[in-house]
Amino acid sequence: GAGVSQSPSNKVTEKGKDVELRCDPISGHTALYWYRQRLGQGLEFLIYFQGNSAPDKSGLPSDRFSAERTGESVSTLTIQRTQQEDSAVYLCASSPAGGSHQPQHFGDGTRLSIL
Amino acid sequence: QKEVEQNSGPLSVPEGAIASLNCTYSDRGSQSFFWYRQYSGKSPELIMFIYSNGDKEDGRFTAQLNKASQYVSLLIRDSQPSDSATYLCAVNVMNTGFQKLVFGTGTRLLVSP
Numbered sequence: 001g002a003g004v005s006q007s008p009s010n011k012v013t014e015k016g017k018d019v020e021l022r023c024d025p026i027s028g029h030t031a032l033y034w035y036r037q038r039l040g041q042g043l044e045f046l047i048y049f050q051g052n053s054a055p056d057k058s059g060l061p062s063d064r065f066s067a068e069r070t071g072e073s074v075s076t077l078t079i080q081r082t083q084q085e086d087s088a089v090y091l092c093a094s095s096p097a098g099g100s101h102q103p104q105h106f107g108d109g110t111r112l113s114i115l
Numbered sequence: 116q117k118e119v120e121q122n123s124g125p126l127s128v129p130e131g132a133i134a135s136l137n138c139t140y141s142d143r144g145s146q147s148f149f150w151y152r153q154y155s156g157k158s159p160e161l162i163m164f165i166y167s168n169g170d171k172e173d174g175r176f177t178a179q180l181n182k183a184s185q186y187v188s189l190l191i192r193d194s195q196p197s198d199s200a201t202y203l204c205a206v207n208v209m210n211t212g213f214q215k216l217v218f219g220t221g222t223r224l225l226v227s228p
Binding site: 031033035041042043045048050055056091095101102103104105106107108109 | 146147149151157158159160161164166203205213214215216217218219220221
């Protein structure tokens with residue numbers, strides 16, 4: 001497709017379970033970003049990929065969160081031992097490069113609900 | 116602390132009026148400024164971006180940047196009910212040479228018919 005694709009669109013899981021969220025960036029975009037948006041809140045930066053490397057993972061809230069990117073394309077955000085405070089919309093964005101003048105384009109997000 | 120501040124609103128304007136959305140930021144080194152529109156339950160959609168002081172116009176939208184005063188604004192002319200959404204201001208923070216966006220919490224705009 002032409003845009004950023006995320007899956008699943010919705011995920012409901014029990015506390016303590018692991019979840020994997022997937023992001024397919026726009027083809028050719030080398031920069032990829034993950035954000036979290038809690039209900040009624042702004043976007044929180046989680047991690048940035050340039051190619052398959054993550055120069056900045058400073059926004060990951062705990063060691064339960066990890067992410068990887070392969071083939072300079074698909075990225076997976078994994079949350080282990082989920083907690084209720086992890087409930088949020090997880091948004092992925094991509095841009096042609098990581099430079100300051102590159103607008104980021106967002107996917108539709110994964111709405112994660114922890115019971 | 117690098118921050119981006121917006122009035123949460125709601126900002127209510129009648130159809131056809133000009134809506135003015137404002138954003139201030141704390142990092143004087145910021146170089147790129149973005150406005151995103153977010154409908155309820157949807158992802159942010161890029162509306163405008165601006166890098167230089169002054170005005171930038173695109174259709175009904177005008178972005179205004181004043182780096183000396185550290186504010187950026189978005190004007191929506193001839194507001195339509197379909198413009199009702201939350202508008203997010205995002206400012207880049209240069210960190211290890213890449214763009215790291217800091218988002219405001221957004222201003223909710225309501226355009227009444």
